Amino acid sequence: MNKLIATLLLLGISGAVVAAEKTAKGSTADAPSAGISAPPSATQTGVGPFNRLLKKPKQLNLPPMEDGIHDPANEGTAMLQPPAEVLADWQPRRTAGNGVNWVEALRQGKINPRYERTDPDAVPIVMDLNIHRPVRSAMPDVIFPHKQHTEWLDCSNCHPAIFIPQKGANQISMSAILLGQKCGVCHGKVAFPITLTECKRCHSKEKDTPYKDPVPTAAAAKTTARP
């Protein structure tokens, strides 16, 4: 009996919290079904939260008053320009990042950001050199375009601290990028992020010969076999 009372009490508290959550979100679903249909947290299931954490945001370009980072009680917040005022009608829209393609915006002349702090007419030093990086998996190879990068950046931003300017000297992996190294110093922070919609912006060159998984030799199979 005690157990039942404790259970009911817990249920009551959970119900109240879920109901509060519901009101905050303005959802129309009733409380119990909202509770059940919500995905279980990784702490409950022990499942790796990787993919779940990289899902795309539901809403892009929220105004500062509603974005959860700016303090709505601060007078200055109301004076800030909402990003949608500027970015919302840039085409084509993207589903990730700022919801826009910055390189395309530059190409279309929607913006002409200064290259020198005080000189609006300074012209960027653009280098047009593609670097082909073969990828050892079924993913298409990477073509790194210097052109798009030098339109925004200076050589010294990347070389030599992030990338050694020498063929074959830089080992790059998606793990490193996701953790904020190599390309990830910008991509995934400010430049377009790593999401399932953006892969082919870098992995853009189909392989000349279709990729085949390496056939494991008997010796290799022995060393990698699980006990």
Next chain:
Amino acid sequence: MKVEKYLHIVCLAMAAAIGYFAVLPAAHAEYGDVVINNYADKRGMRPVVFPHWFHRVRFRCKVCHADLGFKFKAGGNEIDMAKIIDGKFCGACHNGEIAWSVENCNMCHSGIPGTPTQIHESTQQKLVDRVNELNKARQLEAGK
């Protein structure tokens, strides 16, 4: 008792839902917004929110990250008002000549108090920081 068994399942599901919402706070600021809170909280100011998008429309990355010496690291430049008034970092433009001057305190110092230094919506934040949070929560739960 069948009803009791069912209630337990509902409770578990609800606890899971609460855990989910508690661990994942709802902030959807613009991609690339940088919260800088090296000193602000300690000195009684709101943390700074730097809108990357707004500056990107006006300046190429090179201007700040090569010419003005901003490192590619949130909070890594240890900027304080003395440096800004001295014309360094933000102060190179926010001096009343290129952009508005430092008297507009609360246009930069506009973050919710207590928000830690971060690049908002970065993969690092979504993966590393959140996994750390989840692990911490898991450890707390295991410790109970």
